[in-house]
Amino acid sequence: MKLTLHIWRQSKTETKGEFKTYELPDVSEHMSFLEMLDVLNEKLISQNEEPVAFDHDCREGICGSCSMMINGQAHGPDLETTACQLHMRKFKDGDDVWIEPWRADAFPVLKDLVVDRSAFDRIMQAGAFVSVNTGNAPDANSTIVPKMNADLAFDAATCIGCGACVAACKNASAMLFVSAKVSQYALLPQGDPERKTRVLRMVAQMDKEGFGGCSNTNECEAACPAGISVNNIARLNREYFKATLTSRES
Amino acid sequence: MSLLQSNVPEGPIAEKWTRHKNELKLVAPNNKRKYEILVIGTGLAGASAAASLGELGYNVKTFCYQDSARRAHSIAAQGGINAAKNYPNDGDSVWRLFYDTVKGGDYRSREANVYRLAEVSANIIDQCVAQGVPFAREYGGLLANRTFGGAQVSRTFYARGQTGQQLLLGAYSALMRQVNKGKVQNFARREMLDLVNIDGNARGVIVRNMVTGKLERYVGDAVLLCTGGYGNAYYLSTNAMGCNVTAAWRCYKRGAYYANPCYTQIHPTCIPVSGDYQSKLTLMSESLRNDGRVWVPKDVNDKRSPEQIPEADRDYYLERRYPAFGNMVPRDVASRAAKERCDEGFGVNESGRAVYLDFKRAIAEQGQKAIEAKYGNLFHMYRKITNENPYEVPMKIYPAVHYTMGGLWVDYNLQSTIPGLYVLGEANFSDHGANRLGASALMQGLADGYFVAPYTVGHHLASNKLEKVDTNNPAFEQVESEVQGRIDKFLSINGSRSVDSFHRELGLVMWDNCGMARNAAGLQAAIEKIQSIRWEFWENVHVTGSGHQLNMELEKAGRVADFLEFGELLARDALAREESCGGHFREEHQTPENEAKRDDENFAHVAAWEYQGDDAEPTRHQEELNFENVKLTQRSYK
16 A cells, blocks of 8 residues: 655754655555554665654564554554554555654653653652562462452553553643552552552652643543553542541651 | 683582572672662563662662663563462472473573572562562462473463563562662663773673763673573564664673573464564464464365364374473474474465464363453454454464573673673573573573572672772773774765665574574575675665764664674584584484484583684683483473
8 A cells, every 4th residue: 555654753852843744655554553664764764864763662562662643643543552563454545644752741752753751760760669678578379369459450550651641641641651550559468558658659750740630531541552441540549539638648 | 721610509409509698798788888780681680680789788770772671571571480389289399390491491501500590489479479460360369370381280470461561560660669769770771882891890881872872881890781682683583673682792792701692492383474574573472372272284285264174184283293291392392393394385374384373172161251361462462463363263373583592601690701790681591501491581580680699799799809990991981982983883884775674684594594493504604694794784784864863773783783793603603513402403413203302422511602803713612511410311292
C-alpha cells in the first residue's frame, strides 16, 4: 500500500517543531508500524536526510519505550496494543497517517518523537517500593495471599510505564500510571505497612511534576496498551482519601 | 602464569559458598560510604546489584542506554524463574537443580558456580515476594509452579507470561528506593563506550550522554558490567533492538578475557521470519510447551491446513524421539529437531521453515479459560503479529537466536581478568555451560546481583588499597580521546550504505554459518566474510547527523562496528571447539542418532580469548573444568 506520512520533526527541546510530509510507496501489510518507520528512515538516510528519531527497544510491547500519537490516538487505532505491535494491516492504501510525540508539559520533547519521561521515574522514587533490604526475607509461602488479590495486583502491575495514559488525557494526568502502582501494593500484604505514606508521596510528586488532575473521561484506559483498568484510579482515590484523614505523616 | 584462576574455594561442594562467605573480607559499615561503585546496565543483574550495594551503604552510580532503568530487556522474559523450593513436593532439591543445570549445560559449566546458583535460588523467590512481586498463586493463596524444559519437576515460579517484567519491576523498585535515599544515582540515556584502567584496576568508564552527545567521565572503585548478551550479532534475534556487545567488547579490548563466545542459544519457539524488512523476532515462551505439542505432517507432500490433518497423519516428533521428556526437552535439542524436520522438507508455512505448536488437546482437556489464564498475553501477542487465532489454529514456530551463554570470563567471585571489573548476569559466561535451561536466566541475573556480588565486591575493596583517583587522571584523558576519535571517524566516512544494511549483512553470515549447525568450512568462510564486511563498513558507512545531539544512527554505528569485530571472534571460537556440545553443534561431531557428540578428553574446558591488538589473532586460553560431583555422560532425554 501507499501511505502519506505527516511526521512531527523537531531537532531539540528548545527549537520549534513542524510537521513534514513523506510519501511511502510499497508498505507491506505484514510490517509492524515501527518497521514501516524503519523503511522510511532507510529511505531518508539514502537521501542524506536525518532519519526520524523515535524511542523503541523490545518491539514486543513490554518495555514501554515506544511512544507516539498515531492519527491522534496514543499508540494508534488498535486496542491494547503498543505502536511496536501495531501492524500495517490496520491501514489501507492511500491513507494519510499523522505521527506526533506524546503531548504533555511533563514530557518535554527531546527530538522528533522522543520525549523525556523521567518524571515517571521520580514518581516511582517517591514511594513505589516496599522497604525491604536484600537478604533474609521470610519464606515466600509464609504469607498467604488470596488468589483474587494476587491476580488483581498482577493486573495492575502489568503497567509498562509508556505514558500513553498521560498523552491520551486532555489534562495530561498521570493518574492511571500512579494508581496502577498504588493498587499493586495496596492489594498485597507486603505493601500494607507503607500504604499511606506511599500514596501521599507519589501523588505529591505527580503534582509537582506538572501532571494534571484526573479528567474522569476514561480516555487513559482506552489508550492503555496493557489494559490497566480505571478501577485502579478509584482505588487510588480511596487510598488517598483514607491516608489524608488518618496518616500521621505531616 | 595464566590469569585464569577460578578461585573456587576448597571443601565439599555444598559447603563452598558458606565457607567462602566466611572468609571474604568485609568493609566496615562506616567505611562503605567512602567507596564509589559504577554499575553498567539496569536489567535484573544490574538493578539488583546496584540496589543491594546501595542498601549496604556504598555510593552507587547506574547507567543505562534506555530512557529509564525499568526498560532493560530483562523485562521481556516471559516464562518464569527456577528455584529449588520443592513446594509441589515432587522431589526437587538444591542438588537436583544443580544437577539438571550442569547436565542441561552439556557439562561445560563450572560446578561450584552452578551449585551456588541452585543454593541461593530459594532466597531469590523469598526476596521477590517480600518486594511485592505478584507471582501466580493457587486458590489457597500459596505460590504456583510450572514445568520447564530439561527438568522432571515443577520448580518454575511465574507471573503469567510476564515473569521478567514483574521481577525487573521488583528490582527497579528496590533501585528507586535507593535513589530516593540518595545512595544510588541513576543515569539514563547513557551508553558506556569504554573502560578506564588505572594501575591495572578497573577505575572508571567513559559514557556518552545520548541526549546532548557529550562524553562524560565517571570514576569508581569497582565497575560492575551487567550489560546482557550478544545475540544481536545475528541481527535478527529475540533481543531488544538496542541490546549490544559494546561495553563487554570494550572491556575485552582493555584486557578482560572473552569466554566461550560460540555458545549461543537458538530458542525453539519463536514466531517465524517473514519479509526482509523484519527488525526482530518474537519469542513464544518455552512454558507453552507445557501444554502445546510440537508436530509436522507425516507426509512431506501433505499441504492440508493443520486442522484438517487427522491425528494419524501428524508426527509429534519430539514425543517420538524423546519419550521421557517429550515436548519438554531442552532448547538446543528442540531447536535442532525442528531444523532437522524442516531440512527434510516437512516444514510448514510458505517458507517451509516452521513447525506447529498445537494447543488443541490442552484446550479440550482444560478448557480455553485455563489456557488463557496461563498464557493469555502470549496468545494475544501471537495474534497481533500473525493475524491468526492460536486458540483455533496451531501456532507456527521456528527457532531464533535468543540467549548467549558465552560472555566475559569471570572467576568464582564474578571478577574478570581485570581486577575491579565484575561481570554479572548474561554478560558473564559462568553458569549455563553450553546451553541454558529455561527459567534459569532470571535466576542467574538475580543471584549474581542480590546474593553474590554484594559479598565479593566488598572483598575486593577491603583487600586492595586502591589509590584515590579522579577524572583528571591522564588515563581518562587518553581513553576519552580515543572514544572521541572513533565517533569523529564514523561521522566523517560519509559513504553510501546505512548502518543497518551492514548489520543485516553480518546477521545473515552469522545465521548461515554460526547458527544451529556449524562446520569448519562454513566457519572459515564466515571469518573471511566478516572481515570483508568490516572493511567495507569502515570505508562506506553513512552516519547522518552530528555528534552533539541525540543521534540514533551514531549509536547504532558504534554497536555494529563492535559486532563486526565480535562476530569474527565467535566464529573463531566455534572453529576451535572441535566437538558438539549444547548450543554449539559441529556437523563433523555427531552421534549416529544425530545428537551432539562431546569430546570430554580434549574439550572439557572453558576457552577464554585474550585480545592481542586489532591486527593480531587473539590468544586462546583454557580453564580446565573439573567435575567432582557430576559424572559426565552422554546427555540423554530419551
